[in-house]
Amino acid sequence: MIDDKRMKEDRFERRPSEVSLTEASLLEVKNLKTYFPISSGLFSKVKGYVKAVDDVSFSIQRGTTMGLVGESGCGKTTIGKTILRLTEITSGSVTFDGIDIHALDRRALRALRPRIQIIFQDPYSSLSPRMPVGEIIGEAVREKRLVAPEKFDDYITGIMKDCGLQEYHKDRYPHEFSGGQRQRICIARALALNPEFIVCDEPVSALDVSIQAQIINLLKALQAKYGLTYLFISHDLSVVEHISDTVGVMYLGNLVEYADKASIFDNPLHPYTMALFSAIPVPDPDVKTNRIILEGSIPSPANPPEGCKFHTRCSYCMEICKLEVPQMQTIGAGHQVACHLYKDGRRIG
Amino acid sequence: MEQKKGLIQKWFGRKNGRGSAKSVNYMSAKEIRQISRENRRITDEFERVRNRENVPESEYTAVMKDPGNILEIEDLNTWFFTDIGTVKAVDGVTFSVPRGKTVGVVGESGCGKSVTALSIMQLVQRPQGQVVKGELRFATDDLTIDLVRIPTEKMQKIRGNEISMIFQEPMTSLNPVFKVGMQIDEVIALHNEGMKSEEVKARTIEMIKLVGIANAEGVYDMYPHELSGGMRQRAMIAMALACTPKLIIADEPTTALDVTIQAQIMDLLRQLKERINSSIMLITHDLGVIAEMADYVVVMYAGRIVEQGTAAEVFHHPSHPYTVGLMASRPSRIRSAEQLYSIPGSVPNPIDMPNYCYFRDRCNRAFEACNGDYPPTFSISGTHSAACYHYSAVSEVGK
Numbered sequence: 128m129i130d131d132k133r134m135k136e137d138r139f140e141r142r143p144s145e146v147s148l149t150e151a152s153l154l155e156v157k158n159l160k161t162y163f164p165i166s167s168g169l170f171s172k173v174k175g176y177v178k179a180v181d182d183v184s185f186s187i188q189r190g191t192t193m194g195l196v197g198e199s200g201c202g203k204t205t206i207g208k209t210i211l212r213l214t215e216i217t218s219g220s221v222t223f224d225g226i227d228i229h230a231l232d233r234r235a236l237r238a239l240r241p242r243i244q245i246i247f248q249d250p251y252s253s254l255s256p257r258m259p260v261g262e263i264i265g266e267a268v269r270e271k272r273l274v275a276p277e278k279f280d281d282y283i284t285g286i287m288k289d290c291g292l293q294e295y296h297k298d299r300y301p302h303e304f305s306g307g308q309r310q311r312i313c314i315a316r317a318l319a320l321n322p323e324f325i326v327c328d329e330p331v332s333a334l335d336v337s338i339q340a341q342i343i344n345l346l347k348a349l350q351a352k353y354g355l356t357y358l359f360i361s362h363d364l365s366v367v368e369h370i371s372d373t374v375g376v377m378y379l380g381n382l383v384e385y386a387d388k389a390s391i392f393d394n395p396l397h398p399y400t401m402a403l404f405s406a407i408p409v410p411d412p413d414v415k416t417n418r419i420i421l422e423g424s425i426p427s428p429a430n431p432p433e434g435c436k437f438h439t440r441c442s443y444c445m446e447i448c449k450l451e452v453p454q455m456q457t458i459g460a461g462h463q464v465a466c467h468l469y470k471d472g473r474r475i476g
Numbered sequence: 477m478e479q480k481k482g483l484i485q486k487w488f489g490r491k492n493g494r495g496s497a498k499s500v501n502y503m504s505a506k507e508i509r510q511i512s513r514e515n516r517r518i519t520d521e522f523e524r525v526r527n528r529e530n531v532p533e534s535e536y537t538a539v540m541k542d543p544g545n546i547l548e549i550e551d552l553n554t555w556f557f558t559d560i561g562t563v564k565a566v567d568g569v570t571f572s573v574p575r576g577k578t579v580g581v582v583g584e585s586g587c588g589k590s591v592t593a594l595s596i597m598q599l600v601q602r603p604q605g606q607v608v609k610g611e612l613r614f615a616t617d618d619l620t621i622d623l624v625r626i627p628t629e630k631m632q633k634i635r636g637n638e639i640s641m642i643f644q645e646p647m648t649s650l651n652p653v654f655k656v657g658m659q660i661d662e663v664i665a666l667h668n669e670g671m672k673s674e675e676v677k678a679r680t681i682e683m684i685k686l687v688g689i690a691n692a693e694g695v696y697d698m699y700p701h702e703l704s705g706g707m708r709q710r711a712m713i714a715m716a717l718a719c720t721p722k723l724i725i726a727d728e729p730t731t732a733l734d735v736t737i738q739a740q741i742m743d744l745l746r747q748l749k750e751r752i753n754s755s756i757m758l759i760t761h762d763l764g765v766i767a768e769m770a771d772y773v774v775v776m777y778a779g780r781i782v783e784q785g786t787a788a789e790v791f792h793h794p795s796h797p798y799t800v801g802l803m804a805s806r807p808s809r810i811r812s813a814e815q816l817y818s819i820p821g822s823v824p825n826p827i828d829m830p831n832y833c834y835f836r837d838r839c840n841r842a843f844e845a846c847n848g849d850y851p852p853t854f855s856i857s858g859t860h861s862a863a864c865y866h867y868s869a870v871s872e873v874g875k
Contacts, residue, residue: 198734199705305822335584336761340805340818347815362734369807369816406739408764410806412787420743421736424704 152186153324153356154210158219159183161202161209165429177429179205181380182219184455187373189323192350192357194371194388196364196403198425202380203360207326210358211245212236223324241271244317248329250309254301260287261297264315273321283319289352290315291345307338311345318349324356331366343370364407368392376400379428379436382455386462396464396474398441435467443468508559515557519603526602526628536625538613545615546723546755547573547596552610552624554588554595561827565591565605567779570853571772573723578749578756580770580787582763582802586823588779589759593725596623596757597641598631614639614723637667640716644728646708650700656711657696660684663718683714686751688744706737713744720752727759742769763806767791772859775799778823778834781853785860795862797839833865841866 160183162176180202187193195203208214210221212228221228223243231239247253254263265283268274274282284294290311301309310330317325327346331339343366349355361367367374368388375385376397384397395401402419421440426432432439438448445467453465458472468474541548554566566588573579581589594600595607596614612623616638623631643649651659660680665671671679677696684692687710700708709729716724726745730738742765749756758769766773766787773790775783775798783796794800804817821838824830833839836846845851845865854867 198736307822336763336802337584337805337819338822340807340816341820343807344816344818364735365807402736406735408738408742408762408768410763410767410791410803410808412767412770412791414767418739418743420739424706424737 153189153224154358155186155222156206156210156219157184157222159206159209159221160217160219161205161214162217175429178380178431179428180209181431183377183380183382184219185375185382185385187324187356187358189356190350190354191372192359192370194367194374195358195360195377196362196367196374197377198403199362200379200425200428201377202428203362203377204328206377207245207328207358207360210326211243213245241267241273241320242322243324243326244320244322245326245328246310246313246317246330249333250306250313251333253313254309256301259298259300260292260304260312263301263312264319267316268319271320273319286315286319289349290318291341305338306334307341310334310338310342314342314345314349318353321353322355324358326358326360328360329362330359332361332363339366346370364404376403379425379431381436381465383437383466384462384464385455386464390459390462394462396458396462396469397437397466398443398468399437435465503560511561512559515559515562515604519557519606522606522608523603528627531625531627536622536627536630538611538620538622540613540615540620542572542574543615544574545572545613546575547615547757548611548613549592549596550611550613552592552595552612553608554591554600554605555608556601556605558604558827563826564779564829565826566595568610569776569779569781571774571781571784573755573757574772575755576749576753577771578758578769579772579774580766581757581759581774581776582761582766583776584761584823586778586826587776589776590727592776593641593727593757593759596725597635597639598623598626598628599635599641616722633667636663636716636721637719638721639723639725640719640721641725641727642709642712642716642729645732646705646712647700647732649712650708652700654699655696656698656700656703657681657684660711660715660718663715667719679718680714683718684711686717686748687711687714688740689714705733706740709733709737709741710744713741713748717748717752721754723755723757724749725757725759728761729758730765731760731762738765745769763791763803775802778826778829780834780850780863782835782864783860783862785857789857789860793856793860795856795860795867796835796864797841797866798835799862801838801840833863 159180161180162178164173165175165177166173183206185193195206197203205214209216216229226239228239261283264286265279268282269279283297287294287296292311292315301312304312331342334342347370350357359367359370371388373387374391375382376399377383378399384391384395384400391400392404395404402421405417405419423440426439434450435448435453438444441448447467453467455463455465456469457463458469549572550570552566552569553564556563556565569592571579581592583589591600596612600607607624610624613620614623657680660683661676664676664679681692681696684695689695689707689710695703703711729745730741733741745756746769758766760766770787773785773787774781775790775796777798783790783799790799794803801817801819805819807816819838824834832848833846833851836842839846845868851863851865853861853863855861856867
């Protein structure tokens, strides 16, 4: 077990200028747009764009967790990938600790990489079947020369212990592990680089309920120990509610509502958020929820509806919704919502 | 213990010390050959019995214990004879599905809930998978039959007609090269010989409308890839209900779908059940879905039933420590704790199951009695029972 003091020494070179950013946000996403071109024909002429992420802005404070929820295909994962610059941006900016990630050159980006990590959804396909676990976790550490070679083994063992893995697991291959343990390996791999920010892309949705709880507890414990910041992407609202400090709800590439956990779950403002929350099945046979059942399904992101993208399924739809795109507005204490039902901080209609 | 193993491994080199997994993952070729030869002998015997011709009807008829039930499962054992050992995927499962009710089967992946469903449908992968013991009594209109012993050609009249199944993944269970309408036509034409093709088509379109697809004629001529996940699942439901079955087995019907679509599908299933007056056996790992849909709940763990009862009993008074743990490990609005309860450890290896309670090593309430044999089922009330020694004070039922 590595004690915390030594861990601190081992920490590789910290951020270039130790600016006091304790109050400011660690990550800021401004007017982010990520479009994927649809091309066809002989010369791959671009016919149109899939607007996977369309004008999204939010910020995450250091040491907190932001939950991002929405149905499949709404652009949650694309946001995660764009933050890591695994996908190129169309317009807007992603600022991490004062650095514009999408303005960096290759060398600078490589230097930044260890500070932002990702945990993928499927622990079966995101681990190389040909590498022993110790190598999977340690590969990037060695590549980045984060620790001295003589300390390397102890360092990896320490990380593995933190993630609930045993030292003798080092020589085993991923196929020898269960889903929950594989996810622990993925977490250890991300953690080994000593990151400040981790994008968790549906880390528990492939796992069983009892294992889910173990992984969620582990993520929370690691956050407390290392002061990590998470972007937690999930479609499971009860998990998001448990782990997040702030929650953003996405629909078809737009952020429709963004607020801290308590206010969004107790008082959802956007009609989509209300429907989404009411759709969560409650594990109690006596509770009969007033379920709002949305008609139809999510429209195609290649050809989204005019005006508010949700108007085709919204029960509060007004004339203005079909014409004008609603802008993000603040209601009460930092509760942001993009809906025409609200004006000047209160509900109309 | 684990620490020690690590040290020993360091001393003796890494090649032969693979810890506890050795017995399963690393077998000599000779051992594997031996097991597979033995397996073939066993499965050949089962296949011989199954492939006989002109089986007399008396062999596969049975008598229902309670005429109010549509399906009675008694001591079902479905085993898989694999090259590394016998997996008892379903090991002595007993429960029944009453007419017009919904029975929810809940458990983690690998607990045998899907294999139970496949056994009912006679769709277990043969020859390595075999129902080795037990009875599956199903009440048709005129007689009660045993689904374990009924010959395949007779089963084909029942499967899809009297019992039908909705599978988990609508993308993989629809054929991508045929139009949706044709695939539903096929079911109707097979079970209604002599029906004209126009009649079949009319019935198909009626079914597509029934499951809430607005553009029924359009969808009839579409391929599965042209439909969204929710629409595909609706098409699957239309196919399952095409012959108004008495029993619908829904194997994780909403797991692959989003919450808003899940709400639509659950609403639809509930309405349709009322309309065609059938019973549903709902298999899922989502306790929320079970609570909303089911009248009776069966909780499975490692191939066995650990607890069963009415939905109110199981959800308000969960008795088996596994059920309690499962409910506590779900993040919930009502009791928000800093740390979630998590069941320690993981499911035991299905090839060499322990000879004591399978849950003992993960249980927080284990006591001396748990070191004994696997606990029998103890009844807590008329309908509620649990396989746990903590309830041995109450009367014992079953074996």
